[in-house]
Amino acid sequence: MASRSQNRPLDAARSALPCDALPLKAPGAGFQFLAGVRVVDLTTSVAGPSGTMLLADMGAEVVKIERPSGGDDARSWGPPFLAGESLWFAAVNRSKKSVALDFSDAAGLKLLYDLIRQADMVFVNLPPRVARKLKVDADTLRQVRPDLIYVSITGFGLSGQRANWTCYDLIAEGYSGIMDVTGAAGGDPQKVGAPAADMLAGQDAAFAAVAALYDRRTTGKGHVIDVALVDSMTRLLSCRLMSYLGSGELPTRSGGTDSVIAIYQAFETADDPIVLALGNDNLWQRFWTAVGDPDYARTPGLQSNAERRQRRSEIVDRIATLLRSKPRSHWLDVLREARIPVGPINNLQQVATDDAMLARGMFYRLASADGRIVPQVGCGIVVDGEPGLARSAPPRLGEHTDDVFADWLGMSNGDRRNLLNQDSHERT
Structure with a gap:
């Protein structure tokens, strides 16, 4: 039974929130196209988790490996928090299982390798130098499972002079050129108002992973997928870049009024634009x-x-x-x-209350088994007339540790703790 503090979204004493008006749904089976596919997710923040969530939305079993202390970086991103949980984390982690595991020592790494042997894919968002140091680089993990689909999401890719540079969405947007063409005429460069590079890279990684899985079922071979935030964000600018490459005309910031199409822009009316x-x-x-x-x-x-x-x-x-x-x-x-x-320029309140989007399953509240009520933004994909539905709420840190080791490895909680304790004693 969830505690009252854990169950705050149901607490009538608190102030009303926008999510309270959303339809309430219980977790369901969701799409099952990737049922039976197992994914080990070593990523944090937004890009990697958004990609593995897309796989989970399509039916894959995604096990999220997190540091026992703190977990995914995004768990601390706030305020705002809802019932003490980060809403940014909740945005990209539904339908996953969380395993708390420190694989920086030999025993933890052995357990991780045992899980990877049972997996079809592993997602990693570490610069190559760090991945090698932690022994989760592509060469090492493909020795653990030769037909593994290894998916790397980094800022600049696995090769080249920038490979080991750290990166976030903001940095990728700067490199890609998107900020230079975004903003008012004569104004400063602007970041896109969402983590666009992260979300694009996650989508690219999920798409490539499924394509590699399809190929493996024919060839039996694994693959190394190398996705870079800067590359994904730059690809978004393909139409702009092609226009420049073929004309030499360098676009400038114009507030979105310089499209190749005339006319294609915002206008004021007597009240709203x-x-x-x-x-x-x-x-x-x-x-x-x-x-x-x-x-x-x-x-x-x-x-x-x-x-x-x-x-x-x-x-x-x-x-x-x-x-x-x-x-x-x-x-x-x-x-x-x-x-x-033609259309309005909606604010987020108007978007979240849009009847047509609600009818397509874009916004809902998810009732988890432990009593939590978590708002969700749907995956935006309708199949055979049905929108996607989460199989479970974003997990608590380490919520599924015992279940995953029992299900994937047949290992009891006691056996696992004995292994970890034994390694700790040997190191001391």
Whole structure:
């Protein structure tokens, strides 16, 4: 039975939270595409855990190995905390099992290797020098299990002069160029408002791991997957980089108003802003018809996107004047009716209460077996009409240690403690 402090989300005495309005769901079977696949997760923070959570969302059994003291770095990231637990940690660790294990000594390392022998994949987010020091580098672990799929997520990759440099999302965004093209015209470079490099790298790692698993089932061979935060973030800029490489035109910060598409940006209305995308000639014509000025769409010199880009300022001024004449709700109705890509600029409160997103399972509260209620952001994937559902809440530190060793290795709690104690005595 959870203590009252552990059960704070159910405590009516506390102030209401946004998550209280979300639908309450019990853990379920979720997607089962990777059922039977075992993953040992040695990663911390966001990138690695987000990647292994995607695998868990698809049905893999993910065992998260954590330091007995403190665990994953993200467990301490806050405030805010919910019932004493980090919400950043909870965002990327559902449907996993937590094992508290110190593998810095011989006995702990032996236990880790025993688990890896039973695993299909291992995820590591250590620079190569540190991974070798801890004996969890690719060469070492593939001796433990030759057909292992070893997934490394680092800042700069496993090779090259930067391989052993430390890195976080912020550093990767700086290297990639995304910050240089993000922000208001004439303003300072800006970081993306989310850990974009981390989440992209995690997604790349999960995708590559599944592809390698598919190949192994045919060839019997393992693989070493090398994902770098800087590479993943740079890939996000492919369209921008290709435009530069093929033209020599270096983009500058513009507040998102310099797209290759004219028109593709935010506009003010009489009350709240909207975003508008006139991505082809047909949309251009339909927009001006919808707003009651079809003749302007036929103006010579505005018939192609290339021509409109040359006169972007004139067009933007005309649209801005028009849209400021009526409120956002009016323009959203008019333009949606005309099948024009248009939308609001939501804040996070509006996103979390969006009926369409709620219907697609993007936000819910998860009721764990120990009485905790944990908000979740869904994986954003719907299969056969069903959104994904967590199999379990983000684990407490070491919550599944005994269960995993018993299930994977047939080892009792006493046997494991005797092994660890014996090694400790031998070292002293």
